[in-house]
Amino acid sequence: EIVLTQSPGTLSLSPGDRATLSCRASQNVYRNTLAWFQQKPGQAPRLLIYGASSRATDIPDRFSGSGSGTDFTLTISRLEPEDFAVYHCQQYGSSPWTFGQGTKVEIK
Amino acid sequence: QVQLVQSGAEVKKPGASVKVSCMASGYIFTDYYIHWVRQAPGQRLEWMGWINPNYDGSNSAEKFQGRVTMTRETSSDTVYMELSGLQSDDTAIYYCARGRTKVRGGGIAYWGQGTLVTVSS
Numbered sequence: 477e478i479v480l481t482q483s484p485g486t487l488s489l490s491p492g493d494r495a496t497l498s499c500r501a502s503q504n505v506y507r508n509t510l511a512w513f514q515q516k517p518g519q520a521p522r523l524l525i526y527g528a529s530s531r532a533t534d535i536p537d538r539f540s541g542s543g544s545g546t547d548f549t550l551t552i553s554r555l556e557p558e559d560f561a562v563y564h565c566q567q568y569g570s571s572p573w574t575f576g577q578g579t580k581v582e583i584k
Numbered sequence: 585q586v587q588l589v590q591s592g593a594e595v596k597k598p599g600a601s602v603k604v605s606c607m608a609s610g611y612i613f614t615d616y617y618i619h620w621v622r623q624a625p626g627q628r629l630e631w632m633g634w635i636n637p638n639y640d641g642s643n644s645a646e647k648f649q650g651r652v653t654m655t656r657e658t659s660s661d662t663v664y665m666e667l668s669g670l671q672s673d674d675t676a677i678y679y680c681a682r683g684r685t686k687v688r689g690g691g692i693a694y695w696g697q698g699t700l701v702t703v704s705s
Contacts, residue, residue, distance in 0.1 A: 509689065509691065511691050511692070520679055520695035520696065520697055520698055521629070521679075521695055522695070523684070523691075523692065523693050523694075526684060526690075526691050526693075532684075532693065564628070564629055566629070566631075566691070566692075568689065568690075568691040568692070569689065571643075571645070572631055572645040572646065572647075573619075573631040574631065575628045575629040575630070575631070576628065577628045578628060
């Protein structure tokens, strides 16, 4: 199974800052089938990015995804107050689908 | 709009089974796979498996094979996930989630609100 490792575990930033989150896979992710989800306390995850770099419906353009193979990045260009949350990466190209352990973006 | 509404919280004793339902609306039920994902306290999200509501086929992650049963009822646009032989480490929030595309490999787009299952003696 593909193990996804996210870094850092916690990112302490201020509104308006740029956030860069990393997701590294233990082996190549098939056809870059890598997604990013945002999760707020008490809520289900929300899809942000699929196919490594395609924004999901209604996701603001301050969210962008990049990367290929084993190294992927989620970038939030300018943090808004509502962006402080936990972010999960997920690969869905190989069974079993797997998730990273999450990166928490907190207010500094 | 796409909605997945799950059944309420459950408390079960070790060794028991739990059955969680997930009622879909806002799209053609048989067009999209439904996946089950769980989140134990302090743990990463864990994918459990999928069901195809069109032909009732399903597949689960090896970890859950023999313990999980996924079924569907087309008359009510509802899927079910039953997990047997519960242990304390099965305590988690269980989510149903709809596929992003009509093919199985398109990932997940929409999530239910989650069902908390607590296993305790």
